[in-house]
Amino acid sequence: EPEVTQTPSHQVTQMGQEVILRCVPISNHLYFYWYRQILGQKVEFLVSFYNNEISEKSEIFDDQFSVERPDGSNFTLKIRSTKLEDSAMYFCASMSQPGEKLFFGSGTQLSVL
């Protein structure tokens, strides 16, 4: 079955540094998402992206966050100046059409020191 691929699987960074988390969604999918899960907490929605623009974002997704689809295959999440509380597992997800299955990647574990 096709997969959503995320890299790296683990990222360690210093507070205040910029990080870019990368995702390759399933090739014919048009809707892209980032979710995160802080250890021991619920999976939380960050942002959805369609047709090269953000279609919805949560209150977590502030000015420190940005997303981009730089080419036809990658989808990235950038955190400009990381904080300790940004430490979490970040999941990329994609979907072909509204109402279809949402496929998640295996996640990037971000640790901010």
Place this chain on the structure above:
Amino acid sequence: EDQVTQSPEALRLQEGESSSLNCSYTVSGLRGLFWYRQDPGKGPEFLFTLYSAGEEKEKERLKATLTKKESFLHITAPKPEDSATYLCAVKYRRYAGNMLTFGGGTRLMVKP
């Protein structure tokens, strides 16, 4: 306040011991309820979507049902490989897009 609550938080079963997991929701305008399985260190894996009260879906040892206030995931004669965290999530009218709001999950452990 819109909420999705799962119970129990953790459940230990013996192999073959059937049980049910609960997901209760207090949102208006439900547009879909989703069940996912999550293995340690992995992303959620889709299991079922339910759209309206009375709907049921089955897959192997799992059966999901939906009422106007809650959903149940019934596990019949579970095996150790069913051990995982089971997540429910809802899509509802407040958000016009496809955003999912997740519950806290039920961690299921099935002992041989």
